[in-house]
Amino acid sequence: MATPIWFLVLSILFISASATANVQNKVTDNPADQLVALINSNRTASKSSSLYSNQGLACIALQYIKAYQGDCSVVGGVDAKKPNESQFTETFAPTCGVEASTLTPITGRLLGCQSKYAKPSEAFSEILMKNDKSLEIVHNKNHTEVGAAVSGSDGGGPYFWCVLFSNGKSNHSFVPEEGVAKISRPGCFSGANDQCSGAPALSQTPHLLPIAVGALIALVCAFRI
Numbered sequence: 001m002a003t004p005i006w007f008l009v010l011s012i013l014f015i016s017a018s019a020t021a022n023v024q025n026k027v028t029d030n031p032a033d034q035l036v037a038l039i040n041s042n043r044t045a046s047k048s049s050s051l052y053s054n055q056g057l058a059c060i061a062l063q064y065i066k067a068y069q070g071d072c073s074v075v076g077g078v079d080a081k082k083p084n085e086s087q088f089t090e091t092f093a094p095t096c097g098v099e100a101s102t103l104t105p106i107t108g109r110l111l112g113c114q115s116k117y118a119k120p121s122e123a124f125s126e127i128l129m130k131n132d133k134s135l136e137i138v139h140n141k142n143h144t145e146v147g148a149a150v151s152g153s154d155g156g157g158p159y160f161w162c163v164l165f166s167n168g169k170s171n172h173s174f175v176p177e178e179g180v181a182k183i184s185r186p187g188c189f190s191g192a193n194d195q196c197s198g199a200p201a202l203s204q205t206p207h208l209l210p211i212a213v214g215a216l217i218a219l220v221c222a223f224r225i
């Protein structure tokens with residue numbers, strides 16, 4: 001007797017469901033990992049390869065953000081600035097514990113910033129995908145690996161998103177000396193199996209409480225008058 005067609009359909013559904021679950025299991029509660037997953041699904045949907053999620057490269061993406069010192073106005077536009085090439089070896093790699101000899105050329109970068117926090121899906125489509133050129137960067141066939149990072153600044157926004165692409169060989173590029181890239185806060189980066197989400201991880205918010213208390217006191221005073 002021929003295999004019933006519904007059995008085949010069910011098997012295919014089951015296989016694709018478990019494949020999806022496997023991929024998603026690797027994505028921890030971390031907006032940078034979620035962004036990498038979005039980039040990879042956008043690539044595979046248009047027949048580009050899925051990229052290796054490299055934690056060393058992602059940690060460097062976080063340092064790249066920090067080089068802007070919270071200044072959103074120099075990201076893009078006429079005043080656009082870029083960290084110097086030398087900073088990769090002098091600052092970014094040592095901060096991440098990445099061996100300088102394993103640094104590999106960056107084949108693409110996406111950087112965006114806005115005052116309020118966005119979900120990874122919004123960050124991807126609304127902040128990072130500003131024009132056709134951005135989509136070309138995502139789909140470029142020369143990339144083999146990717147690292148993403150997101151960070152707020154002191155006391156909240158602006159929030160920076162950075163994605164770096166490289167053509168290195170997964171295990172031999174951006175290699176952390178200790179086996180894992182050094183985690184630092186504020187900010188989250190991909191590939192490190194690091195649970196990282198919410199305001200405290202993204203930005204140090206030491207000023208929020210005094211502001212809230214101050215507002216309350218002001219309110220109380222206003223009512224007493």
Ligand SMILES: *[C@@H]1O[C@H](CO)[C@@H](O)[C@H](O)[C@H]1NC(C)=O
Nearest residue numbers: 067081082083084085086087
């Ligand atoms: C980058 O280099 C330029 C000139 O070489 C220098 O003026 C600038 O201060 C450097 N920027 C940083 C962030 O180090």
Ligand SMILES: *[C@@H]1O[C@H](CO)[C@@H](O)[C@H](O)[C@H]1NC(C)=O
Nearest residue numbers: 041042045046124125129135
């Ligand atoms: C990939 O991202 C672009 C930009 O957000 C979007 O227009 C396109 O529909 C996406 N492709 C897929 C297959 O999701």
Ligand SMILES: *[C@@H]1O[C@H](CO)[C@@H](O)[C@H](O)[C@H]1NC(C)=O
Nearest residue numbers: 107136139140141142143167
């Ligand atoms: C890929 O890399 C080669 C060699 O460096 C370069 O000539 C080519 O323009 C790159 N392709 C894209 C799409 O960037």
Ligand SMILES: *[C@@H]1O[C@H](CO)[C@@H](O)[C@H](O)[C@H]1NC(C)=O
Nearest residue numbers: 051052053145169170171172
């Ligand atoms: C990286 O290296 C480890 C151990 O050396 C190995 O288990 C793993 O499969 C390698 N991964 C890739 C993507 O090459």
